[in-house]
Amino acid sequence: MICKFFTEFGRKTIPILNHGFLKTNTINSTYVFVSVSIFRYNSNKILKMGSSSGKFQVTKPKDPKQNLMATTSSSPQHSCATAEEYVEDVVCKTTDLVENEPKVFDLKDGKVLLIKQNGQINALGTKCTHYGAPLEKSAVGDGRLRCQWHGACFNITTGDIEDFPGMDSLPCYQVILEDDNVKVRAKKSELKANKRVKPMVKLNPTECQKIVVIGGGPAGAVCAETLRQEGFRGKLTLVSKEKYLPYDRIKLSKALDISDINNIQLRSPSFYKDGDIDVITNVMATEVNPSKKTVTLSDAQILPYDKVFVATGSTPRLPDLPGANFKNIFVLREFEDVKLIASHISPDNEAVILGSGFIGMECAAFLAGKVKKVSVIGRGRVPFGATFGEKIGTALMRLFVEKGIEFHMDVEVKQFVGNEGKELKGVELADGTVIPANFCITGIGSNLNTQFLGSSGININPNGTVEVDEYLKTNIDDIFAGGDIANAPIITHNTKASIGHWGLSHYHGRLAALNMLGKNQPLKTIPFFWTMLFGKSIRYAGYGKPDDILYTGNVDELKFVAFYLNRDEVIAVSSCQMDPVVSQFAELMIQGKKLTRKDLQADPLAWTKQEL
Template structure:
């Protein structure tokens, strides 16, 4: 393979800790100076191609500004999801004051991490993963990264190769991405790394005491170690008329396709529930020219998660785009002949509709488990700090109730990235490399041209401190409880939000008094670089 060596910078022009994106031929490169060394890496995050030049550098890691994947700058290795691939690392040579980088021809900028090869003569164990979402997919790959050479069986009730579920109500729904673009890996990848992927394969029962799994087709498997990552399923609408064929929930690839097919012939739609799924669907349908009415018992969208001020902002954004709201209302009945045609509310209103999408919450898929004590309130699986639920049994993602290392409280978080983090940590523990889960929850949404990022976890708060301007829709909102910042939500402040994620991780979030003075950008110039003092 041919290579190109090119001068990309002058060493004295690069400040310690500086990041600079340059181009050699057709390849974009990220240069990072750390002390007296310069590193050259792929320029974009391997998750959604965010420009890492806009990320933050802390120690030997660079953090993606969009969804907070972590990469080791000395090796390019992925350290934290949601990315799956590592970054390419290129050879750097300093000649006098010149920084030269050698680039292979057609360098992709990313690479599959080094993985152990399956060898039953070395390891005869069988590890089973139930679920092929974020948690299951990251776990399967991380087992090989961690050196496990035994058998891996990943079982899913879905009929598609593992895919990025977050796109179903976002870019896939709006047509920005095609079906093959949201697959996480190809079928060949799983074959190459000896990961047995059982599609369209529901599980009938798991007996923890006998380490036995019975599939829907009555096939029986035994395991040496088990990861349960079956996720959640949408709550159905339990009202008269709630089973018409044009009433939809959104969880799977097939669900999204069914909604899109109905939307192609619809002029008006009702979205029941103001959850993130519901509001993202409302935005997507509106952009397809459909008149959308949102019905919710809440006063504002996301008020319980993001507070009144940001809830009002989302309400305003949707109204500006033509959405009608019926807040503080419940659906009591749905009428129609062969399809749902009228939604009846508890205040007597009657809403004509061509289709209905229900987004009123989810529930863990755990009813198939025997021999494991579940949380009595939501049927989630309690785990310890290693994500262990019982001997050689682990749980990850939406179904896992785990201890928050920051507050010692028990929590369950339904976020894609934390599911990926769980899968990675569970795999290390399954592979015999004890690792505590000390991750920071992160989620994101984008509705119309209004993005939101959320870092941390807060179910209640005493105060919300706003840095920036809600009117300009460029802000960070800090959620404070007992004089401690527990979470932050932001829009148009990606780099600072990545810094907040890192500050949460190292438990060095600033004092609320400093935030009240609008001092956040001045407190951490080592993380924020030239963005310090800029707001």
């Protein structure tokens, strides 16, 4: 049967077949569409695609009891495509595949990942498009894979990225079932790239709609390209206060010696040019006027808009202490900050890190062995105590001490000490101790960049966050907000919060784009973050303040899972060297399921062995 929905390919509107039955054995078609599963087991027949001409053929399986389905590729395959562009071969037997267990197989000069769920076999790229994690070890959710490293999610039928971080989708290859053989047909270029950039529409000069995206971080970047990917053909402007195109900001604290911005940019200049996305750099928004529907910039430009997305992020906070204006005292937020810090990294210099949170500890880990001495000053008893708990914080501090890093914890800073040239020479604590320092990196929090919205009428909280609903809408029509500044719902925990997570900002950008286009999709994600310290990666999913923490594994050896409970319900999970437990928990929560103290009593990891 033919479904009621249609898609537009070029200038032709062509019906898409749904999962229903085909009444004829062969259907001629010029195009094969992305993500449409038209192969379905029917009685004793399996429908499959034949050659690149786009014919659909019916073959009889060896075992009629095999309730299996095969799927199409992620790329439209035209009749003019040459055989040289594709590879095709049998990669395994149907009996090699177990429900909900992804497996990787060789395909000529490449590899493909196969996953069987609900009887349907899908072939995808093998590695996460974010940092290349092997998805064979990912968490399998309902219709998607969640990367075990950083929580990015990919639809197993289409390969589309559905949660973040990451910019690209997975390639999705054609699966052909012949008797009990599983054959995969893949485009060579996608097999090599192991990622798929979703196509964008171009600007239509006759389209009068205008959208302005304020903020060149992950939320703004993802929002802009999602608008084009989802069919917005109007004027699209991305405004960034930095002089660079959007880049992978989280790499800065982990690699302070990055010297080439091109190595960390999320997209190339040609990408934005090809997508007709007008990027204005090195300027800030100074006003949003809802009555006039304009955005005023710091260079006096005035941009009219029909809809606007505000994702302006935050600015690092400097300590309010004597000497805070001395030279060689740095914050870390932008690429320009890294360039300044890198010039002081020398075996002869001593570094002081003010703050024992993520920025400070990641900087300290990078500097170890590259400078004469690294000293960390923190207010808590141990680093990360408020985030991961004191037990994990103690184990991490021990790791840092083993690497030669000195800690001054549970102390207050009195002032910065410098010379007549206002160059930093040391940091004085409240007890009079002076810690020598040739430079200092401060990581003590940040202020949200929402002051320019003061006259807009947008609801702004005393802490600077912008109130948004589950669609990221503000109280003002046609104004959306996301990223660090958004006080947004956390559906898994029935609360609202502003969370400055890299992946969540990506997600906000995508969701805002969809809802500006009238898709009306509510927030459905869970906070997920991570840190990398001396090769040890700690992952965390969830939200809230626990009243108890349960552990399995060995925290002292940094191989553990920690369960954060509130009133006997698990509200968050962290882990180190125990993948993919945190991603499994994230998938559990996103499906509306709960984990309780009782579930952990006999075997804390028993739930990970069950289908999510």
